[in-house]
Amino acid sequence: MTTERKGKGTIFLRKEFCKGCAYCIETCPTHCLEFSEEFNEKGYHFPVLARPEKCTGCDICGMFCPDFAIFGITWKKMDKLQAQKNEGGKVESRS
Numbered sequence: 001m002t003t004e005r006k007g008k009g010t011i012f013l014r015k016e017f018c019k020g021c022a023y024c025i026e027t028c029p030t031h032c033l034e035f036s037e038e039f040n041e042k043g044y045h046f047p048v049l050a051r052p053e054k055c056t057g058c059d060i061c062g063m064f065c066p067d068f069a070i071f072g073i074t075w076k077k078m079d080k081l082q083a084q085k086n087e088g089g090k091v092e093s094r095s
Contacts, residue, residue, distance in 0.1 A: 007032070009057015009074040011049050017069035020044030024061035024070050030054040033061060 011033070018040055024047050025033045032054040035045040047070060049055060055072065062071030 005075055006052040007055040007057075008076075009055050009072055010052065010078075011047075011055065011057075011061060011070055011072045013046065013048075013070045015040045015046040015069070016042070017067045018042075018044055018046040019067055019069075020046065021066065022047075023064040023066065027060050027064045029058065029060060030056055 015036075019042065020035070022035070025035065030051075032049060032051040033047045034050040036048045038045070040046050047061070057072045057074035057077070059072035062068075065071075
């Protein structure tokens with residue numbers, strides 16, 4: 001899967017876990033998140049990365065999510081994890 005890279009990072013979302021609390025949107029320091037017009041299976045609007053060029057991958061959205069539905073990651077860290085995976089090495093959880 002090839003992802004067009006904008007900004008310094010991106011988010012990953014499990015929209016089926018989201019309850020639409022908006023903590024991630026309200027706490028995002030770069031204001032790159034907003035609610036989707038779509039609904040998830042529970043009937044809630046979920047966040048989307050509306051301005052990917054502003055995302056830093058700081059994971060503040062993930063730190064405030066009470067449902068563990070979202071997390072941010074920098075492209076640099078994602079590249080490091082992918083390289084470790086490709087080398088067959090053990091992937092570190094946080095570094």
